[in-house]
Amino acid sequence: MNYFQKAKVHFIASHQHPINQILHHITNVLAIAALVLLFSNWRLTLLCLVLTQVFALSGHAFFEKNEPAFRQYPGITILASLSWSFDNWFGLRQLWAYVNRQRTEG
Numbered sequence: 001m002n003y004f005q006k007a008k009v010h011f012i013a014s015h016q017h018p019i020n021q022i023l024h025h026i027t028n029v030l031a032i033a034a035l036v037l038l039f040s041n042w043r044l045t046l047l048c049l050v051l052t053q054v055f056a057l058s059g060h061a062f063f064e065k066n067e068p069a070f071r072q073y074p075g076i077t078i079l080a081s082l083s084w085s086f087d088n089w090f091g092l093r094q095l096w097a098y099v100n101r102q103r104t105e106g
Contacts, residue, residue, distance in 0.1 A: 004079065007073035007076045007079075010073060011077060011081060011084055015064065015069070016064070017059070021094065023058065023059035023063075024055070024081060024084075025090045027051075027056045028081055028082050029090060030048045031049075031052050031082070032082075
């Protein structure tokens with residue numbers, strides 16, 4: 001397993017709480033928005049970057065109750081996070097699974 005794969009496995013293991021997962025999907029959307037806005041509005045870019053940290057860190061502090069993955073894998077965690085969000089369609093896969101479970105149980 002290469003360094004990126006280890007980082008992604010660690011990232012997934014550190015993000016098991018559903019609310020923390022949603023917050024991290026939002027964080028990844030904001031990170032992409034910050035990149036797009038970088039060339040047009042630096043204030044919105046800065047706001048997006050601040051909000052990414054607020055959402056991500058509050059997810060760990062209040063829901064997951066663990067350290068953020070970037071402590072163990074600094075630098076590459078953002079790529080592992082984005083890869084995870086793309087794998088899960090930015091939360092839509094989890095939402096679809098939840099709706100299907102509710103439909104079959106109810």
